[in-house]
Amino acid sequence: MMAPLRISLVLVLCFAAPGLTYVSDDDWKLVSRKDADVLVYTKNIEGQKIKAIKAETMLDLPIRTLMTVLSDDELVPKWVPVIATAQLLQETDPDGVSIMHMATRFPWPIKNRDAVVKTVTEYDHDTDTIYMESTGISGYVEERRSHIRIPATYTKWKIALLEDGNLQVELITHSDPGGSFPKWMMNMLIDRTPKRMFRKLEKLVAKEEKKGRTFDEVFIFGKQVGI
Secondary structure, eight states: OOOOOOOOOOOSOOOOOOOSGGSSSSEEEEOOTOOSSSSEEOOOTTTTOOEEEEEEEEOOOOOOHHHHHHOOTTTTHHHHHEEEEEEEEEEEOSSEEEEEEEEOOOOOSSSEEEEEEEEEEEEEETTTTTEEEEESOOSOOOOOEEEESSSSSSSEEEEEEEETTOEEEEEEEEEEOOOOHHHHHHHHHHHHHHHHHHHHHHHHHHHHHEEETTSSEEETTEEEEEO
């Protein structure tokens, strides 16, 4: 039997801001084409300069291999456009918690950011749905002068396994990179990152599937749960 899966999916579009009020289902504005394969929505957040982002798509991928890719810290920079490095600091514990440190890669003169992120993962048997919530935490990694430590983070993923085998994916994140950050960069991230990220994921999953990197079970909340 293969070792329990280290589920460590963390924030994707950048780093998120404090407060969870924006995760509600109202007031989202569609900003991508209605016929696009990745639907992108934005939402104004009270007291925040940067909008929240929601991305929705359908993926024809094997869920076991997808979870394998999402759990591999060495692969994170290959599918998250803004991430330069990622290091898993704590593998998934009996409560479904993992911890990862990540650092960004932005063009000069934008200063790079980093964050330590805790991810909590849960599998709903009744709906065949995986939920992942990531938040920033303090400690674990000393702050560096070369990077701005993200003050707070939040990202929420919902991955539902449908009867036909496809995956219905929803991502919600809010970004407040801290310090000085150009609006044009944030707009570019909103416009381009979701589709690029999902396409990169598809290619990586196909590559890892050929290697036979699949898991028969996912380790969540202290027990191995078959998917």
